[in-house]
Amino acid sequence: MVRTNTKKVSLLERIKIDIRKHWILYVMLMPVVIYFIIFEYYPVYGLTLAFKKYNAKLGIGGSPWVGFKHFARLFKLHSFPTMIRNTLEMSLYSLVVGFPIPIVFALMLNYVENKKLKKTVQMVSYAPHFLSTVVVCSMITMFCSKDGGVFNVFRNLIGMESVSFLSVPEWFKDIYTWSGVWQGMGWSAIIYISALAGVDPTLHEAAIVDGATKIQRMWHVDLPSIKSTIVMLLIMRMGSIMSVGFEKVYLLQNSLNYQESLIISTYVYEVGLLNGDYSYSTAVGLFNNIINLSLLIATNVFSKKVLDESLF
Amino acid sequence: MKRSYSDKIFDIVNIGIMIVLLIVFVWPLWFVFIASISEPNAVLRGEVLLFPKQINFKGYERILSYQMILKGYANSVFYTVVGTILNMVMSILLAYPLSYRSFGPRKFFNWFFIATMYFSGGLIPMYLLVRGLGILDTRWAILIPGMVSVYNALIIKNFFMNSIPQELQEAATLDGANAAQYLWRVVLPLSKPVFAVVGLYYMVGNWNNYTKALYYIYNEDLYPLQSVLRQLLISSKLVHDLVMTAEEMAEAIEQAQLMQYGVIVVAALPMLCVYPFVQKYFVKGAMLGALKG
Numbered sequence: 048m049v050r051t052n053t054k055k056v057s058l059l060e061r062i063k064i065d066i067r068k069h070w071i072l073y074v075m076l077m078p079v080v081i082y083f084i085i086f087e088y089y090p091v092y093g094l095t096l097a098f099k100k101y102n103a104k105l106g107i108g109g110s111p112w113v114g115f116k117h118f119a120r121l122f123k124l125h126s127f128p129t130m131i132r133n134t135l136e137m138s139l140y141s142l143v144v145g146f147p148i149p150i151v152f153a154l155m156l157n158y159v160e161n162k163k164l165k166k167t168v169q170m171v172s173y174a175p176h177f178l179s180t181v182v183v184c185s186m187i188t189m190f191c192s193k194d195g196g197v198f199n200v201f202r203n204l205i206g207m208e209s210v211s212f213l214s215v216p217e218w219f220k221d222i223y224t225w226s227g228v229w230q231g232m233g234w235s236a237i238i239y240i241s242a243l244a245g246v247d248p249t250l251h252e253a254a255i256v257d258g259a260t261k262i263q264r265m266w267h268v269d270l271p272s273i274k275s276t277i278v279m280l281l282i283m284r285m286g287s288i289m290s291v292g293f294e295k296v297y298l299l300q301n302s303l304n305y306q307e308s309l310i311i312s313t314y315v316y317e318v319g320l321l322n323g324d325y326s327y328s329t330a331v332g333l334f335n336n337i338i339n340l341s342l343l344i345a346t347n348v349f350s351k352k353v354l355d356e357s358l359f
Numbered sequence: 360m361k362r363s364y365s366d367k368i369f370d371i372v373n374i375g376i377m378i379v380l381l382i383v384f385v386w387p388l389w390f391v392f393i394a395s396i397s398e399p400n401a402v403l404r405g406e407v408l409l410f411p412k413q414i415n416f417k418g419y420e421r422i423l424s425y426q427m428i429l430k431g432y433a434n435s436v437f438y439t440v441v442g443t444i445l446n447m448v449m450s451i452l453l454a455y456p457l458s459y460r461s462f463g464p465r466k467f468f469n470w471f472f473i474a475t476m477y478f479s480g481g482l483i484p485m486y487l488l489v490r491g492l493g494i495l496d497t498r499w500a501i502l503i504p505g506m507v508s509v510y511n512a513l514i515i516k517n518f519f520m521n522s523i524p525q526e527l528q529e530a531a532t533l534d535g536a537n538a539a540q541y542l543w544r545v546v547l548p549l550s551k552p553v554f555a556v557v558g559l560y561y562m563v564g565n566w567n568n569y570t571k572a573l574y575y576i577y578n579e580d581l582y583p584l585q586s587v588l589r590q591l592l593i594s595s596k597l598v599h600d601l602v603m604t605a606e607e608m609a610e611a612i613e614q615a616q617l618m619q620y621g622v623i624v625v626a627a628l629p630m631l632c633v634y635p636f637v638q639k640y641f642v643k644g645a646m647l648g649a650l651k652g
Contacts, residue, residue, distance in 0.1 A: 051481060062463065062464075063461065065462075065463035067462070068461075069456075069461070069462050069463065069538065071460070071538040071539045072455070072456040072459055072462050072538055072633065073456075075452045075456055075538075075539075075570070075578075076452065076453070076456045076468065076604055077453060078449070078452060079449055079452050079453045079507065080468070080471070082449065082506065082507065083471070083472065083475060085488070086485075086488070086504060086505075086506070087475040087479070087480075088475070088480065089480075089484075089488060090480020090484035090485050090488055091478060091479070091480050091484070092479070092480075092484075093480045093483070093484025093485075093487060093488065094480055094481070094484060096487075106491075107484075107487065116617045129502060147614065152380075152595065155373050155377070156371070156377070158369070158373055158496065159373060159374065159377055160370070161374070164374065164377060164378075165377075167381065168377050168380060168381055170635065170638055171381060171384045171385055172384055173638070173641070174384060174385075174388065174634070175384060175388075175561055176609070177567075177627075177630040177631055177633075177634050178567075178627050178630070178631075179566070179567030179569065179585050179626065179627070179630075180566075180567065180569065181567075181569050181588045181589050181592075181626070182588070182623055182626055182627050185592040185619070185622075185623055186387060186391060188592065189592075189619060189620075190387070192404055192642070195402055195403035195404065195405055195616075197390060197405075197408075199405075200405030200408070203405065211381060216479065221541060229383065229384075229387075246501055258371070260365045260366055261366050261369045261370075262365070262369060270412065276391075293570070294569070294570055298589065299615065315481070315482055315483075316482060317639075319482050319483045320482070320483075320486065320574060325483045325487065328482065328483050329482075329483040329484060332481035332482055333481065335481075336478060336479070336481065340478065343477065
């Protein structure tokens, strides 16, 4: 800014010069910018619906304002506490279980000396990531089935009765979380594996000379070296704590486990697209977004102060 | 002496855990495969655990004669191929100007795109937009929304900036090449590894997506395979669809059971076949996706 003043070149003038110099780049960027304005920024304007009563004839802009009516309705909803509890429980459960496991996996894999085993495990661990949610949920449904489901075959082998797992509400969160771990741990570990590959080998040599065991090296050399990667991913993770995957929960949800599987995002879909209650559904979605964004910012501030790492 | 002893125990435990993990990752997939070629009754009785029993391909024959699945397969191939091409073109158009060091508004546009990672209009505003544009219930509703992932585009941008030596640009400029020629002749050919990784991300995403069809597509002829699969397996439409009379119930359930596993194999196979080839780039890709904007 200061420089522009001293040089006495206006912003407009600078833009003109830049366009003349880089017109090809502007032409390239144009379609992408237009796309983002229409498909990313315009829907954000559509969020005003949360404070309006949607009228198809008048459109989003012309629909009358109703203030916080939809939010009041949401907060009074008798299943609102259940919804919030389920959303929080599921994401905290996945966070507590799903976040550290890939780190531990990467650390341990790093010490496998047999190259062939290491490569095989690593490659095979990615495979579930490439299955679609529909496929994974179909597998879960079949494996959990009461007739011939694999989990029940194992239960029968050790003399236990068959259980229709997906019909028992108490099982829902375990199934959701652990299937997620199965599907995601190999993939999530990649970034740690690559970070570990960059650890200075002289640190390890020094530790070995000092008589450190492998576990000590893991704790005192490897872990501190990948600390910033861990923190960064944790912040990212915190930002989406309220957005428990709609895709998977929706597919596994049924009337019997509804009490434990109702989450905000499935509710948004239900009232929005199934019942056509557009304004209300937008309000519920917005509520969810705001909590997410606040959590992201809060975590970022926290980690900046305490851990000296931040995302922005 | 003490140290090597403790390390030995560690190695044994470590290898043990890795082998258990190997089984945990592979066995469910193996099971689906052997169940798909076994007699459904044997699967139901829990006799198929490690090896197929009474191998037959009746399930696959049934799948091949099921119109919905074939149509869904063709649709998915279309959405994946066309979708991924659009994804890549748009991502490169986003990444290249942002990687060009002397491009004036680089910072501004950087934030213009990154900001969208932190908020979104959400389901209904997006649905109304798609409806308003008149592409609801058409193939465009699958191809256009979510066409660019900023995250993926930034991976490409970072590759352009960090892995292509800047001297090449200076040399190209001296030779009189403009920005487009430099992109086409130098940058694109040098960026194959990152295109392989990002292209794979997009491809997998397109092949596996079912929510766009769930939100925007009503016409079953336009369903991607995942939607057909969801209908068949999870809404257990299979049984109702195939049953003509009550007597056929038992057989239909058996058929359904047999077809179930086969359908999963059919849906999962393409991506499981592709990824090992791009695998070597993954670790590189993770590094390139440096999270800071």
